[in-house]
Amino acid sequence: MTIARRIALAAPAVIIAAQVMPALAQAPAAAPAGQAPGFYRFKVGGWTITTVHDGFFRRPLEGFVRNAPIAEVQGILAENFMATDTLAVPFTITFAQKDATLVVFDAGNGVTPAAATNGKMIGNMAAAGIDPARVSHVIQSHFHGDHINGLLNAANAAAFPNAEIIVPAAEWAWWTEASNESRSPEGQRPQFANVPRRFAPYQGKIRQVAAGVEVLPGITSIAAYGHTPGHTLYRIADGNEQMIFVADITNRPEFMMRRPEWQIVFDFDGDMAAASRRRVLDMLATDRIRVTGYHFPFPANGYVARHVSGGVQGFMFVPAEWSSAV
Amino acid sequence: MAQRRLMMGTALAAPLLARAAVAQAPAPAAPAMAPGFYRFKLGQFTVTTIYDGFRIMPVQGLVRNAPLEEVQAVLAESFLGPTDYRNIYAVTIVDTGRDLVVFDTGNGPQAPGATLGRLLATMPAAGLDPARVSTVVISHFHGDHINGLITAEGGAAFPNAEVVVPTREWAWWTEAGNETRSPAGQRPNFANTARRFAPYAGKIRQLSDGAEAVPGIRMHAAEGHSPGHTIWHIADGAAELVYLADITHRPELIARRPDYETLFDFDGAAGAATRRRVLDRMAADRVRVTGFHFPFPATGFILREAQGFRFVPADWG
Numbered sequence: 054m055t056i057a058r059r060i061a062l063a064a065p066a067v068i069i070a071a072q073v074m075p076a077l078a079q080a081p082a083a084a085p086a087g088q089a090p091g092f093y094r095f096k097v098g099g100w101t102i103t104t105v106h107d108g109f110f111r112r113p114l115e116g117f118v119r120n121a122p123i124a125e126v127q128g129i130l131a132e133n134f135m136a137t138d139t140l141a142v143p144f145t146i147t148f149a150q151k152d153a154t155l156v157v158f159d160a161g162n163g164v165t166p167a168a169a170t171n172g173k174m175i176g177n178m179a180a181a182g183i184d185p186a187r188v189s190h191v192i193q194s195h196f197h198g199d200h201i202n203g204l205l206n207a208a209n210a211a212a213f214p215n216a217e218i219i220v221p222a223a224e225w226a227w228w229t230e231a232s233n234e235s236r237s238p239e240g241q242r243p244q245f246a247n248v249p250r251r252f253a254p255y256q257g258k259i260r261q262v263a264a265g266v267e268v269l270p271g272i273t274s275i276a277a278y279g280h281t282p283g284h285t286l287y288r289i290a291d292g293n294e295q296m297i298f299v300a301d302i303t304n305r306p307e308f309m310m311r312r313p314e315w316q317i318v319f320d321f322d323g324d325m326a327a328a329s330r331r332r333v334l335d336m337l338a339t340d341r342i343r344v345t346g347y348h349f350p351f352p353a354n355g356y357v358a359r360h361v362s363g364g365v366q367g368f369m370f371v372p373a374e375w376s377s378a379v
Numbered sequence: 380m381a382q383r384r385l386m387m388g389t390a391l392a393a394p395l396l397a398r399a400a401v402a403q404a405p406a407p408a409a410p411a412m413a414p415g416f417y418r419f420k421l422g423q424f425t426v427t428t429i430y431d432g433f434r435i436m437p438v439q440g441l442v443r444n445a446p447l448e449e450v451q452a453v454l455a456e457s458f459l460g461p462t463d464y465r466n467i468y469a470v471t472i473v474d475t476g477r478d479l480v481v482f483d484t485g486n487g488p489q490a491p492g493a494t495l496g497r498l499l500a501t502m503p504a505a506g507l508d509p510a511r512v513s514t515v516v517i518s519h520f521h522g523d524h525i526n527g528l529i530t531a532e533g534g535a536a537f538p539n540a541e542v543v544v545p546t547r548e549w550a551w552w553t554e555a556g557n558e559t560r561s562p563a564g565q566r567p568n569f570a571n572t573a574r575r576f577a578p579y580a581g582k583i584r585q586l587s588d589g590a591e592a593v594p595g596i597r598m599h600a601a602e603g604h605s606p607g608h609t610i611w612h613i614a615d616g617a618a619e620l621v622y623l624a625d626i627t628h629r630p631e632l633i634a635r636r637p638d639y640e641t642l643f644d645f646d647g648a649a650g651a652a653t654r655r656r657v658l659d660r661m662a663a664d665r666v667r668v669t670g671f672h673f674p675f676p677a678t679g680f681i682l683r684e685a686q687g688f689r690f691v692p693a694d695w696g
Contacts, residue, residue: 087418087506088417088418088696089414089415089416089417089418089504090413090414091413091695092413093412094411106695132682133691134665134679134680134691134693135694141694143694143695180410180413181410181413341458350692350694350695352695355458358456358458371457371458372674373458374459374465374674374675375430375674375675375676376675377415377497378412378433
């Protein structure tokens with residue numbers, strides 16, 4: 054049975070002969086296939102926040118969540134009208150600009166092959182009018198490749214040539230100490246080679262910061278360890294207004310907020326990541342703070358609400374409303 | 380455990396590396412915002428939603444059959460404020476390859492600086508030329524849906540388009556004798572209808588329930604919000620979309636509480652009954668939808684929840 058038939062109303066059928074009009078002989082313009090550029094702006098006090106889409110990466114769902122049966126994961130995805138065979142992991146980078154300060158939180162996937170579905174940040178930055186040479190600070194949440202690869206441009210030089218790089222001290226300490234390699238999960242060991250390579254052009258411009266400190270005026274680091282040894286969030290505040298860049302506190306929130314105890318293949322210490330996640334989400338839901346997230350559905354900003362599903366007390370991501378008025 | 384592993388890392392209290400100040404002018408702010416369009420494929424059809432803008436109005440008085448505090452509590456669950464209600468407008472455009480169809484026309488000409496009436500200005504950014512629109516489909520005749528039929532000069536905004544209207548909607552608002560039988564707030568629609576459709580004389584086609592406007596696009600009566608309010612089923616092969624028009628106002632409020640009646644409703648009780656029936660079907664069929672007052676980009680799905688339904692935005696891609 055077609056939907057057309059099923060939604061047909063039992064309304065009295067008033068049959069009035071339709072006025073037939075002469076056909077307008079005009080072929081419609083073929084709509085260009087292109088999507089609107091992937092950037093979005095809003096204000097947090099005097100900060101102008103821009104989220105910039107870096108595309109997505111599609112991978113098999115199988116194996117993504119390590120501590121739940123795949124059927125359970127598929128059930129939650131289906132509730133969210135998402136595919137259940139593969140998982141599209143999106144990437145969105147948060148920029149914050151105020152006066153001469155232009156901060157980028159994490160560096161994106163960087164230069165990727167032309168056919169890749171990720172690595173769209175460079176083009177979308179241009180569309181948003183953001184010149185990488187004007188970025189004054191790159192603030193890293195953690196050192197997984199999708200967050201640091203974009204530190205390099207196509208020539209393997211600094212993609213942000215005039216920027217200071219701000220990194221969590223705990224993250225820096227772990228990945229720059231070769232003897233930690235054998236004590237890291239196997240899947241994470243490539244970071245040890247990738248980290249020196251990506252940070253190389255920034256020698257002398259890298260500042261390590263502790264948790265809970267103001268790293269720049271109005272920007273404070275918040276420890277949320279587990280996903281990586283030094284995984285860090287950042288609060289961006291001006292006056293009474295604030296938001297938090299929550300980085301990888303969840304992967305896609307449609308399922309990782311619903312089930313905060315789930316652990317994913319990218320977690321360094323899944324138990325600790327889950328504990329951090331529950332603590333942070335609880336705080337965000339209580340304080341009703343606007344957030345941006347690295348793997349949130351674009352434009353990747355909104356709020357966290359408590360939500361019960363399937364008898365589990367979890368959370369739900371509530372996208373902020375899209376507005377043409379910044 | 381990781382805590383211990385972390386402790387084993389070199390505890391750095393190294394002095395911060397000083398950096399040379401980068402003396403730079405502030406980053407340019409422009410462009411302020413990405414153009415308000417969003418595009419997705421439906422089979423071989425291309426669907427574009429266009430943001431026509433918004434208008435702020437009071438929450439107070441919006442819902443006629445529920446206490447203000449209750450309405451505010453539902454809004455708060457979606458992080459929407461208690462005082463100002465943002466009425467948002469999104470136009471659905473479908474390119475079938477054969478026809479270029481615009482569903483409702485937005486708020487039309489406005490004073491400079493207005494936050495609404497953006498359809499004609501935004502279409503070019505999406506590569507869409509109003510002069511190439513072959514069909515304008517009108518779901519119902521409330522001003523925010525028909526005012527955009529005309530330009531600031533009073534001419535046809537879609538000069539080469541046929542305008543397809545629901546027979547029952549046309550019949551109601553073009554019969555002066557109905558004016559006194561309409562709610563007071565809706566009576567301006569009689570004069571407005573005549574004015575907005577004037578440039579299309581001879582190019583207006585009335586359509587009855589279940590009939591096709593153009594191949595692949597079929598009308599279904601969904602009455603109550605207005606006497607002849609309709610929704611539209613758009614299909615290319617197995618790919619389906621339903622344009623829900625005003626089956627709900629903002630879904631954060633009215634999908635979640637389908638029995639709420641708003642000040643925009645012609646017959647609130649009939650509108651609510653229609654809404655429940657249609658949303659139930661959308662949820663059962665898990666069919667993709669667009670809606671005129673849905674949060675931009677105004678496309679997603681309808682999910683059942685405890686007291687009604689929830690709008691689940693489609694993934695941006």
